[in-house]
Amino acid sequence: MLVSNSDRPARLHYMANGFRVLTPGDHVVCAVSGARIPIDSLRYWSVDRQHAYASAHLASEALRPQ
Template sequence: MLMSNTDRPARLHYMPNGFRVLTPGDHVTCAVTSARIAIEDLRYWDVASQRAFASAALATEAMAPQ
């Protein structure tokens, strides 16, 4: 039986130039806003903290020194 990845969160391992899918799914959650990010739209993440971000502005804000 084929399993659909629709409406399932993916688990990813973020690397400097891409990511590896650990658990298949169709989206990840933004670390700042909790918004769903479709895997095909994912462009911003932090390798050190293994977090995804919905936009460059959110990633910059989250990684800025306090």
């Protein structure tokens, strides 16, 4: 049986210059907004927090010191 990765969240390990797929899927969820981010559109993440972000603005908001 062939299992499709569509409509399934992926689990990724975020690194400084990319990410490694731990569990295949077609999207990840933004840590701030909860928006679905297609894997091929993912551009912003935190290596330290291991979170994905939907935009540069959301990433900077999340990473701003409190």
